[in-house]
Amino acid sequence: MHLPADAPEQALASLPDSMPDAVDGVARAKLYGEPLFKLPNDLYIPPDALEVFLEAFQGPLDLLLYLIRKQNFNILDIPMAQVTLQYLEYVEQIRSHNLELAAEYLLMAAMLIEIKSRMLLPVKKNENGEEAEDPRAELVRRLLEYEQMKVAAQQLDTLPQLGRDYVRAQIHIEQSMVTRWPEVSISELQAVWGDILKRAKLTAHHTITREELSVREHMTAILRRLQTTRFVEFADLFDPSRGVPVVVVNFIALLELAKETLIEITQAEAFAPIYVRLAYSPT
Template identity: 60%
Template sequence: MTSSVDSAAIPPVNQSIEQPVAKICGEPLMEIPQDLYIPPDALEVFLDSFQGPLDLLLYLIRKHNLDILDIPMVQLTQQYMAYVDMMEVEQFELAAEYLLMTALLIEIKSRMLLPVPVTENEEEKDPRAELVQRLLKYEQIKLAALRLNELPQADRDFSTVQVWMEQSTHDRLPNVSVDMLRQTWLGLLARAKINRHHQINREALSVRVYMSQVLRNLHQCGQIVFHELFSPAATVTEVIVTFLAILELAKEMLVEISQPEVLGVIYVRSVDAV
């Protein structure tokens, strides 16, 4: 299939524009520096990279469709040695690993060529069995690593977003339970019994009057300790009426009862002063 292109539609290329030979940190480099040193191995290109001798063996087995449970050692050894010779590795530590595997393959190959006497109590063991087990375990780990690499990863497949939210914190004071009020009430009763009079007089006490008195005290001081609302010289009847007045004020949400610390002092303050 051929196609014709109108030469008039293509703008002429300006041959006089000099193109940069490279870019360093985004800056164009128009000519190669005279003192530039390039190491001999800097331009080497590896078409296939392997993580070790087992990776190379597994690559050769899968590439030539060999049965990993029945490896033809002659063919595999020849291919492995040819590939190692082609690599021309200059790093001795890396080359030693591949050469050690080469020696192992040659040993297995020789053991398969030589007849092995079989005794009555011992069964013939395949020389390739240990190598096959290593290859199968390595393949399982490699496949598992590939599956893990396919999972979404932060900063590779998606980016994490952080949002700053200004939020003011408020101190939450402990709630005053009924048991705490009862204990305080019992303490007030015990103190009132000291001032108990044996003379019985009928006292007309109004809860509303004591409510107004408590509110006046709170408006003057803002916040008062709970037991300070009760006069030390108050009788039992006056203590009861004062206590009912405080509860009625709290019920009508005119005062607030709080306790900053657990088992601490109980405070009463007017809602208007909050």
């Protein structure tokens, strides 16, 4: 249902001839930013400028279901004459304004007329002596299926929807592709070295010997040991039982390897154990 297309013209014709220049000092509209206090005499309103639809249907089945439910007809026993007449009245209205929209409705109208015609004919029996199927059976099946889908769609529409009922919170966190290990401070290295010296003094022997100690040999020994495992705890690279001189030379060898970037001294997090590993070299 819709209002006549010439409703705006009829409304303008009913206005008094003498229009006030302003109503309580409020402009009726704005034209190019300037207030308009009086309607122009040469104002033209197209015939189809205003159209109000009181009901909106999603297709022929929706209209047909609306007509049946509105008059409380039994959907299993549809009075085809009344429903077809009301349906054709609505189709005639939309056909005069939108022929493309009416095409789908006209197809359903033809189906209703066919069913109505078949119901006027005498009932024929099939080869088994049983009466043929009701001509309305296929239409009833489609209407029931459509009504079930429509109810399901209404139930889904009541569920919260993203963008309509709530907004998803989003936060951007920048992550570096390269893993960055916590840096080992000088104070932490000194603390670990002091603990190693204390344990070396506890196991010191009072044997006076002269031993040739080579930093390069200790560097080679450390590299060989790191090749067999991925990580070695810093304290495990020292053998306090061999005395302070060996521990000192071993520590110097460790510093030389770190200086030459052959090894890396790292830890998983602050105050965690310190580990030593071979430096990564891309192939």
